Amino acid sequence: MIKIMQAIRISFGSIWSAKLRSGLTTLGIIIGIAAVVANVSLGESFNVYFSDEINAQGSNFIIVYSQEPNLFYSNELQVIDKTPGITAVSPIKQQLGVVTCFSQKKNIDIIGVTEDYQDTSNIIMENGSFIRDQDAFSAVIGSKVANEKFKRKISTRSSIDITLRLDGNRTVTRTFKVKGIIKPLNASFAGGGIDRDVSIFIPVSTINQMLEKDDFSAFVAMSDNIEDVQNVSDAVDKRLARNFGVSSRDLNDEDAKPYRIFNQADVLEQVNKLANSLGSFLVAVALISLLVGSIGIMNIMLVTVTERTREIGIMKALGFSSTDVLLLFLVESVIISLFGGLLGAGVGIAGAYLVTTILKLPFLYSPYIFEAGLMVAIIVGVVAGVYPARKAAKLAPVDALRYQ
Structure with missing residues (x-):
């Protein structure tokens, strides 16, 4: 059975022999991962920014x-x-x-x-x-x-x-x-x-x-403190309601009270919901870019299978098993995605820093964002490479050698 290091060397040779095609494929992953990393970072930045804005208005x-x-x-x-x-x-x-x-x-x-x-x-x-x-x-x-x-x-x-x-x-x-x-x-x-x-x-x-x-x-x-602000606010609400003759059963009916009351916890909860919705929207948009990049990998790997049909036939004639061929194409797909993920994560972090600087937002970078970007890239590489790799592995040696 082919060794993993041998598979990596062969895959690098294949990638290098089609530099332009591989570069364009990698570009799709770079853009997708960069968008995901940047938007996740921006989502956290907006969350912290909104919370800081509210906290600046008062203490509890x-x-x-x-x-x-x-x-x-x-x-x-x-x-x-x-x-x-x-x-x-x-x-x-x-x-x-x-x-x-x-x-x-x-x-x-x-x-x-x-x-x-x-x-x-x-x-x-x-x-x-x-x-x-x-x-x-x-x-x-x-x-x-x-x-x-x-x-x-x-x-x-x-x-x-x-x-x-x-x-x-x-x-x-x-x-x-x-x-x-x-x-x-x-x-x-x-x-x-x-x-x-x-x-x-x-x-x-x-x-x-x-x-x-x-x-x-x-x-x-x-x-007294932020942990008690909701309980104290409820106590104030009950006392004021009683003061204005509002019954306890109507306490939650805003139309029954001649006043409105809210507190820091209420505002922070609404702001967090807004920030989370914004973050989810940004990530959803980024995932569309990542989907396009993964389709690009699958497409280029399918083209590679077609172009290398005779090569696959020769490999099988020399004793390479279907599992060896499957591994070769999967490794090649993962290498393209991993390289794109590394560059994309770096570009995404730099982009998030630039945007937060322009918008005067707090820049937040957690190592898990970078690691998650690489993990997503690997998953994309495996998922996008499975079908082309299986197609290559299933080729019969005789038919592959006859392919023109």
């Missing part, structure tokens, strides 16, 4: 927002604050205001919060400090407000005028001292719908005083 956050006007007051704030597992909670009151600075007027979102908002939303200060509950007319501004909105950059201790519109077509204007500038987040998602980079934060008591109101539009809270 729970967000409650009203479905009706004038729904949340100090009583609801106390209900959430006293829920076991809640470590911080801030009410939110948001309104579009006109900000005047350096004789320029700009429409900017004004967000009323408490000092707990810094912890619940992972606010990191670039300059100065965040507002405190005892502050009155202090403001903390987003990085784009400080550096891009006006003709000159706003610094800490600068003064800005904020004008809000009241009922009855009235307006109220107050002067605020800039206490701090928030470090830019540069994230695609905004927790609670607030883009901190283009917003101005002031004490919620001050914005309510200006608006002559005492209600809140939403709450953002923080649980």
Whole structure:
């Protein structure tokens, strides 16, 4: 029986004798494996990117927002604050205001919060400090407000005028001292719908005083840890439902409650589903390329069998068995696939790195991706080579020698 090393040497000779044909066949595998490796890596990169984006918005956050006007007051704030597992909670009151600075007027979102908002939303200060509950007319501004909105950059201790519109077509204007500038987040998602980079934060008591109101539009809270965030969120939901007279049997009926509640675990679950779907789609597209490459190998090996019919007849006349011929053609197919897999895995990793660099995504490379690429290449080589190899092995020596 032919030895495996002898089969490899003969296969390399056959491949080298048809360099162009073998190269084009290998190219199909290179493209298929590269697409699979790159898309698997990109799928993981998107997964991590989306998770990092959400985590940047807050620590173990729970967000409650009203479905009706004038729904949340100090009583609801106390209900959430006293829920076991809640470590911080801030009410939110948001309104579009006109900000005047350096004789320029700009429409900017004004967000009323408490000092707990810094912890619940992972606010990191670039300059100065965040507002405190005892502050009155202090403001903390987003990085784009400080550096891009006006003709000159706003610094800490600068003064800005904020004008809000009241009922009855009235307006109220107050002067605020800039206490701090928030470090830019540069994230695609905004927790609670607030883009901190283009917003101005002031004490919620001050914005309510200006608006002559005492209600809140939403709450953002923080649980002890991410493992308990779902249980704490459910506890908050039950307490608020009871507060608004919603029966326990209607707790899961969103239409029965005048508010909506979601938490970090909910968002991460949805994001992971999105990332997994995206990854599956990318891999499915890549597998189509790999299928085309495997068909190319099968096609070229069938052509090789036809071209080498007389050679096969001579081999059998010299004592090579059908198993020897089968092994020769399988080894040749696997060598083409393995070489294509090596190059394809390298090209795929380089391609994934290039794409993640351009899109500013985290580049993730796990050794198993490279190993999986090679394993897939070998499997493709075996599967694509079985039929041509069996066809070659079944040729009768007399008929093969007569072939012209």
